[in-house]
Structures are given as structure tokens and as C-alpha cells.
Amino acid sequence: MPESRDVLPERPLPQFPEPDTEAFWAATAGHRLTYQVCGNCGQIVFYPRRHCTGCTGGDLEQRDSAGRGTVYSFTVIRQHRQPFFRARVPYVVGLIDLDEGFRMLAEIDAPPDAVRVNQRVAVGWEDHTGLSVPVFRPEPAGHTGGRSAQQPLQQLVDGIGA
Numbered sequence: 515m516p517e518s519r520d521v522l523p524e525r526p527l528p529q530f531p532e533p534d535t536e537a538f539w540a541a542t543a544g545h546r547l548t549y550q551v552c553g554n555c556g557q558i559v560f561y562p563r564r565h566c567t568g569c570t571g572g573d574l575e576q577r578d579s580a581g582r583g584t585v586y587s588f589t590v591i592r593q594h595r596q597p598f599f600r601a602r603v604p605y606v607v608g609l610i611d612l613d614e615g616f617r618m619l620a621e622i623d624a625p626p627d628a629v630r631v632n633q634r635v636a637v638g639w640e641d642h643t644g645l646s647v648p649v650f651r652p653e654p655a656g657h658t659g660g661r662s663a664q665q666p667l668q669q670l671v672d673g674i675g676a
């Protein structure tokens with residue numbers, strides 16, 4: 515049977531073996547978002563790699579993130595040549611500042627007009643065989659108890675006053 519237009523194209527996924535990122539992707543299968551911390555200088559390292567970005571040492575420990583953070587910036591993808599992504603436009607890709615101190619690029623699963631800078635987001639998972647893709651979603655209003663939601667605005671105010 516010829517390929518139907520009703521069959522959605524599949525997401526391109528990482529190919530293994532890939533020594534630098536394999537441990538990261540293995541953790542995602544259990545819905546664990548991980549980052550690295552240098553045992554020598556304490557540098558937080560993301561994306562995963564073999565050598566510290568602070569001291570070039572190789573003593574990197576993999577730690578679990580709580581998967582919560584703030585939108586640093588984002589863009590709306592409105593056209594794409596790859597079939598999987600073309601079927602999703604428009605969609606949002608953002609830089610997320612995780613609470614543990616690292617920044618990652620990821621999709622934000624929300625309508626483009628519902629995403630804003632400094633918004634609180636939490637990781638969710640798109641499951642595949644052997645790994646899951648982290649996709650962030652806005653936290654419901656009030657989920658953080660209100661105080662955290664006000665913090666970015668307060669930082670802006672402090673910045674203006676400085």
C-alpha cells in the first residue's frame with residue numbers, strides 16, 4: 515500500500531553509537547533530564563560532552579535536573595523542509611534556563627501566542643523506542659505559588675533601577 519497522506523512522518527532521532535550524548539539519551543528513556551557537573555572545578559556543563567567547558571578536565575558527573583525552568587528566548591518556526599517538522603508548523607523552539615543553571619534548546623509545546631520570555635516551563639516527554647525527546651510546556655498559572663512567577667519581573671525592575 516502506498517504511503518498515505520494520513521500517516522504522519524516520524525521525528526528524526528539521534529543515531530547511536532554516539533559517545534558524548536549516549537548517556538544523556540539513555541536517561542531520557544526513564545524521563546530523566548540530565549546535565550553534567552565538573553568534579554574538578556564545579557562548572558555546569560550542557561550539552562553533554564567528554565570535557566569540561568571550564569577547565570577541560572574529564573571528570574564530569576551526570577546529574578538529574580528537576581526539569582523546571584524559565585524561557586530565556588524563543589522563536590516561532592513557520593516553515594520547514596523536513597517532513598516531520600513541516601507537519602508541525604507553526605511551532606515554538608526556545609532557549610530554556612533550567613533551575614540547576616544550564617540552558618538548553620528545546621521545543622515548547624504551546625501555541626506561539628501563549629509563549630513569552632521569562633515564562634515558567636516544565637519538561638514533558640515524547641516517547642520513542644529507547645529514548646524520549648524532552649519537550650517543554652508552560653506551567654499552569656499559580657503552579658509556582660505566585661512568588662516565582664513574579665521574580666523575573668522583579669529582576670527587570672532591579673535592572674532598570676541599577
Ligand SMILES: [Zn+2]
Binds near residue numbers: 553557566
Ligand atoms: Zn572543570
